[in-house]
Amino acid sequence: MIVKKIGIIGLGKVGQAVLESLKKYSSLVARRSAVKIEIKKVCDIAAGKKKLASKFSLDFSSDPFELIRDPEIDIIIELIGGLEPARKLIIESLRRGKDVITANKALLACSGKEIFSLARGLGRRLGFEASVCGAIPIIKSISEGLVGCEVRKIYGILNGTTNYILYKMAKENIDFSSALKSAQKEGYAERDPRLDIEGTDALHKLCILSYLCYGVWPEFKKVYSQGISKISLLDIVCAKDLHYRIKLLAIAKKEKGFLDLRVQPTLVPIEHPLASISSAYNAVYLDTQPAGELLFYGEGAGGVATSSAVMSDIVSIASSKQNLIRREEKVVIKNIENIKGRYYIRFMACDRPGVLADISKILSARNISIASVTQKERNKEKFVPIIMIIHEAREKSIREAISEIDRLKVIKSPSQIIRIEDL
Amino acid sequence: MIVKKIGIIGLGKVGQAVLESLKKYSSLVARRSAVKIEIKKVCDIAAGKKKLASKFSLDFSSDPFELIRDPEIDIIIELIGGLEPARKLIIESLRRGKDVITANKALLACSGKEIFSLARGLGRRLGFEASVCGAIPIIKSISEGLVGCEVRKIYGILNGTTNYILYKMAKENIDFSSALKSAQKEGYAERDPRLDIEGTDALHKLCILSYLCYGVWPEFKKVYSQGISKISLLDIVCAKDLHYRIKLLAIAKKEKGFLDLRVQPTLVPIEHPLASISSAYNAVYLDTQPAGELLFYGEGAGGVATSSAVMSDIVSIASSKQNLIRREEKVVIKNIENIKGRYYIRFMACDRPGVLADISKILSARNISIASVTQKERNKEKFVPIIMIIHEAREKSIREAISEIDRLKVIKSPSQIIRIEDL
Numbered sequence: 001m002i003v004k005k006i007g008i009i010g011l012g013k014v015g016q017a018v019l020e021s022l023k024k025y026s027s028l029v030a031r032r033s034a035v036k037i038e039i040k041k042v043c044d045i046a047a048g049k050k051k052l053a054s055k056f057s058l059d060f061s062s063d064p065f066e067l068i069r070d071p072e073i074d075i076i077i078e079l080i081g082g083l084e085p086a087r088k089l090i091i092e093s094l095r096r097g098k099d100v101i102t103a104n105k106a107l108l109a110c111s112g113k114e115i116f117s118l119a120r121g122l123g124r125r126l127g128f129e130a131s132v133c134g135a136i137p138i139i140k141s142i143s144e145g146l147v148g149c150e151v152r153k154i155y156g157i158l159n160g161t162t163n164y165i166l167y168k169m170a171k172e173n174i175d176f177s178s179a180l181k182s183a184q185k186e187g188y189a190e191r192d193p194r195l196d197i198e199g200t201d202a203l204h205k206l207c208i209l210s211y212l213c214y215g216v217w218p219e220f221k222k223v224y225s226q227g228i229s230k231i232s233l234l235d236i237v238c239a240k241d242l243h244y245r246i247k248l249l250a251i252a253k254k255e256k257g258f259l260d261l262r263v264q265p266t267l268v269p270i271e272h273p274l275a276s277i278s279s280a281y282n283a284v285y286l287d288t289q290p291a292g293e294l295l296f297y298g299e300g301a302g303g304v305a306t307s308s309a310v311m312s313d314i315v316s317i318a319s320s321k322q323n324l325i326r327r328e329e330k331v332v333i334k335n336i337e338n339i340k341g342r343y344y345i346r347f348m349a350c351d352r353p354g355v356l357a358d359i360s361k362i363l364s365a366r367n368i369s370i371a372s373v374t375q376k377e378r379n380k381e382k383f384v385p386i387i388m389i390i391h392e393a394r395e396k397s398i399r400e401a402i403s404e405i406d407r408l409k410v411i412k413s414p415s416q417i418i419r420i421e422d423l
Numbered sequence: 424m425i426v427k428k429i430g431i432i433g434l435g436k437v438g439q440a441v442l443e444s445l446k447k448y449s450s451l452v453a454r455r456s457a458v459k460i461e462i463k464k465v466c467d468i469a470a471g472k473k474k475l476a477s478k479f480s481l482d483f484s485s486d487p488f489e490l491i492r493d494p495e496i497d498i499i500i501e502l503i504g505g506l507e508p509a510r511k512l513i514i515e516s517l518r519r520g521k522d523v524i525t526a527n528k529a530l531l532a533c534s535g536k537e538i539f540s541l542a543r544g545l546g547r548r549l550g551f552e553a554s555v556c557g558a559i560p561i562i563k564s565i566s567e568g569l570v571g572c573e574v575r576k577i578y579g580i581l582n583g584t585t586n587y588i589l590y591k592m593a594k595e596n597i598d599f600s601s602a603l604k605s606a607q608k609e610g611y612a613e614r615d616p617r618l619d620i621e622g623t624d625a626l627h628k629l630c631i632l633s634y635l636c637y638g639v640w641p642e643f644k645k646v647y648s649q650g651i652s653k654i655s656l657l658d659i660v661c662a663k664d665l666h667y668r669i670k671l672l673a674i675a676k677k678e679k680g681f682l683d684l685r686v687q688p689t690l691v692p693i694e695h696p697l698a699s700i701s702s703a704y705n706a707v708y709l710d711t712q713p714a715g716e717l718l719f720y721g722e723g724a725g726g727v728a729t730s731s732a733v734m735s736d737i738v739s740i741a742s743s744k745q746n747l748i749r750r751e752e753k754v755v756i757k758n759i760e761n762i763k764g765r766y767y768i769r770f771m772a773c774d775r776p777g778v779l780a781d782i783s784k785i786l787s788a789r790n791i792s793i794a795s796v797t798q799k800e801r802n803k804e805k806f807v808p809i810i811m812i813i814h815e816a817r818e819k820s821i822r823e824a825i826s827e828i829d830r831l832k833v834i835k836s837p838s839q840i841i842r843i844e845d846l
Contacts (some may be wrong), residue, residue, distance in 0.1 A: 137568025145560025148734030309569030
């Protein structure tokens with residue numbers, strides 16, 4: 001039996017769930033893995049959490065450094081989130097010879113390079129299974145299960161809040177703000193939902209997957225990221241008519257030394273498994289060699305689900321000899337302007353002759369060709385939607401053409417542009 | 424850098440693909456994991472395979488014991504399949520202090536108990552990722568990723584051939600034998616397809632998952648298993664009208680110390696991710712605590728996909744301290760007769776008044792109540808299908824009632840009974 005003494009910093013929702021799960025399942029873990037997990041001390045800067053610690057008969061401190069300095073603690077589990085003081089606490093823990101487990105995707109996206117290189121230099125282990133897709137063992141699957149694989153493409157639904165909102169809009173024919181309210185009511189969205197709906201949370205996780213698959217920490221502020229707040233019910237309905245669903249996808253594609261990374265609302269063919277990911281679930285689709293296509297699906301957030309990932313990390317640290325080493329590959333991150341793709345465009349235009357000719361002229365001047373056009377309503381009095389599918393074209397050309405089209409008097413700007421991925 | 428010397432026994436399709444993958448990806452593996460894989464010798468009883476070995480500049484023997492006795496070889500990779508001599512070779516390898524990797528699900532289903540207990544006693548490692556769902560890292564995900572989880576339910580599409588056949592029948596409106604021919608043409612089915620279509624291959628894999636999740640090796644001949652050869656296009660069409668798809672599911676459910684294990688064609692709600700698993704893909708759906716619902720999807724067979732699992736096993740053996748230990752749980756395997764469920768029943772009956780009354784009478788005498796009845800065609804001259812959905816009832820009662828109904832003169836027996844799982 002290997003005994004691992006842990007210290008937990010942060011007793012919020014996730015921290016509490018980890019305490020519950022360890023209480024409930026640590027005998028199961030010991031039986032299966034021969035690793036005995038002992039909680040040496042727990043910490044929260046809110047001194048009131050002492051009560052919670054007492055409930056579990058655990059030693060409590062409101063000073064994280066008391067845990068970090070404790071020579072008996074083998075593993076520090078950081079569950080406070082945010083950039084500082086989390087970064088400082090993790091770095092100090094590593095320096096003091098402790099292994100670290102963290103669920104902090106924002107911190108890893110910003111400071112992953114520094115933290116991983118420090119851990120590697122000191123021969124320490126870092127567990128971060130909980131940082132991407134909660135309960136799905138995606139970190140272990142990629143780093144160990146697919147250790148011999150090249151990952152050519154990643155398509156991830158990495159944020160449950162946005163998936164819930166898009167799912168609700170499509171299912172119940174409601175607009176964005178009603179769906180957001182429902183998400184907040186159900187506890188799937190924060191009161192300030194920007195981190196989720198603007199795509200930042202998904203981007204944080206994409207950065208971690210990029211490190212895992214390609215050894216590259218992208219400068220996350222430079223990666224293109226677009227949220228879902230501008231997706232209207234009209235777009236969801238029109239996409240459905242064309243046999244697509246709109247999903248917020250985190251995308252990575254590696255080709256000839258170039259890496260295309262982005263987070264954006266995307267039209268996904270309705271029969272693809274990613275299109276059927278419902279509610280607040282997460283999923284990661286991988287196109288690999290030699291393992292082929294893979295999809296992983298499960299609960300992406302919530303303390304209870306996340307606690308499974310934390311237990312797995314503890315056992316991994318206790319029972320394997322080393323972190324898998326990643327060497328940075330020579331990949332250049334592509335500028336989104338140079339990315340080619342197919343697009344869905346929705347114009348709101350006056351319903352009169354000549355409009356389509358004006359639009360087509362501007363597109364053809366930039367060598368952009370139209371795959372299909374649909375005008376659903378007829379109404380001479382007001383602006384009506386014109387839905388266009390564009391053959392493969394460069395993002396930059398599309399954006400330029402649309403901004404020119406949006407200046408036409410017959411167009412109620414701004415037009416909607418959504419990328420199509422023919423998975 | 425950890426160096427692992429391996430010997431590969433069996434140079435069939437999978438063996439050759441493993442050689443190709445190791446040639447192509449072992450530098451990637453070394454860079455990521457610091458494990459250097461060296462092929463010391465390869466073996467096939469067909470001496471003609473020496474040519475293949477030469478192509479890869481590898482030492483060859485047609486005597487597997489030459490590899491097993493080689494003191495320099497750390498890991499024996501068994502890829503010959505079948506029960507004997509595979510069993511003997513694995514046992515002898517373990518006794519001689521070697522770790523073993525195998526893709527042999529049939530052998531593990533029959534002799535897993537003996538092999539695992541020997542390996543454990545000798546302190547040796549057994550890698551068997553390739554034995555279930557080829558490229559999907561399901562063994563690692565369950566045993567390590569979900570080390571702290573109770574698995575309450577498993578629903579697996581564990582056999583690609585049968586999924587391909589059912590998918591083809593539904594998609595192209597063709598009958599079983601045409602779909603089977605198409606599967607054989609595409610290389611998804613063997614010339615003798617019985618092991619796949621009768622459900623035996625799926626059952627082998629279910630036994631391995633049962634060991635993994637519950638520590639129990641069921642006596643595999645006693646586990647209820649039914650194939651797909653009796654599924655007609657008519658059933659697929661009728662199921663679709665009721666918003667279901669028919670899938671061959673391997674099912675495990677644990678409840679109050681009882682384990683319900685079986686392989687059978689099942690009606691799955693059309694909107695469930697399992698219903699959308701197309702072509703020859705495999706998928707495993709798990710209902711767990713605390714990790715919630717999870718689904719894993721990917722290529723289940725084929726040498727190339729399987730080679731990824733073999734590489735992962737080599738690295739796992741090289742870099743972790745021990746196999747996770749499984750203690751047998753106290754579970755009793757349920758007799759299928761005592762299992763309760765909802766059922767789809769298709770009778771072929773004379774189209775005349777009173778038939779439904781006769782059927783209903785027999786069902787109600789056994790306390791079986793009807794949820795819905797549909798008769799699609801009208802034809803006084805011949806037998807027409809009557810589709811019935813039955814509320815929850817015991818399998819045994821259903822079977823008895825149906826055998827009584829099938830003796831009615833107005834019924835063209837045998838009637839079709841398919842279980843419904845409301846996932």
